[in-house]
Amino acid sequence: MKYPVTHDPDNNGRVIMLDIEDIVKIEVHNRSVTFHTTEEVYYPLAWNISTLEPHVLEHGFQRLDRNNLVNMNKITHFDEERALVFFDAELTNKSKFATISNREKNKVKKDIIEIIQKPKKLTDDGFNM
Structure with missing residues (x-):
């Protein structure tokens, strides 16, 4: 199993996927959990939206409100009146959405x-991506 970590307690550095089998001990130090290998000390990625945001921006995510980081490339529909974006090709009452x-x-x-109107690429099997 791999776990996302950084080299700094504030999680501002590059995210590294650390193999759990490489950890020799897990310790609390200065109120932070630390993962120790024989050579290095790592800090688990804190799971809150503000910490994740800078790490996912380069992958097409954008903060649309205080509760949502949205992969902008996956938006399929935009309801401007209700300030919602959707991700399904066909909308149903079970479609996932995010607020803006x-x-x-x-x-x-x-x-x-522009994203919604952009033609989708076809995969080798003929399906849209």
Whole structure:
């Protein structure tokens, strides 16, 4: 099993996938959990949205409100009136969605519309990506 870690307690550094089998001890130091290998000390990635945000931006994610980091490339529908984005090809009452703050809606509206209108690539088996 691999676990996401960084070299600094604030999780600002590069994310490394540390193999659990390489850990020799797990310790609490200065109120932070630390993973120790024979050579290094690592800090587990703290699982809150603010810590994750800088690590996923380069993968197409954007903060649309205080509760949502959205993969902008996966948006399929935009409901401007209700400030929602959807990810399913066909919308149903079970479709996943994310909310957008009013402030962010005005900033990303153009980008969302461009993403939705962009032709999807076909895979080798003929399915859209």
